[in-house]
Amino acid sequence: MPKQTFRLNGRTVTVDVHPDVRVLWVLRDLLGVTGPKYGCGINVCKACTSHVNGLAFNPCSVRVGDLSPSDEVTTIEGLPDAPDGDGGALHPMQQAWLDRDVAQCGYCQPGQIMAAVALVRKVRREGRSITDADLDGIRNICRCGTYTRIREAIAQGERAM
16 A cells, blocks of 8 residues: 655654545544545535644545645644744634633544634735625535634634634
């Protein structure tokens, strides 16, 4: 079996797996990283949202063979050590989620948080703050319907990042 190498949450990992296997299964089944959740497997629900090289991506729809050895995959587990985190127990966006009591069942929350952090980074690169239109563009599905609290937490997290 061919070896696939990439960076995961700040460290280099190598796995023995066919290049067509989706990154989500490599993370969960081979590397034991369970933050990204399986929801749909077709890039619709966004429960698995993580980052590759600082940008949001959905590992359920990306082949591990499409990653290069220098690609940095960040999951919710590695978010506190990301450049806009403080290296503490929680990233500021994670703390905002707790402060706003966002989670009900919690299944979608890692993906929601990762999408929120990517959005804040994107609008900052553009030299602006998040607008309602930006928040409307987040397509992560929450079956519990905590969208109002999600929006409040993103605003708080943006201020703290």
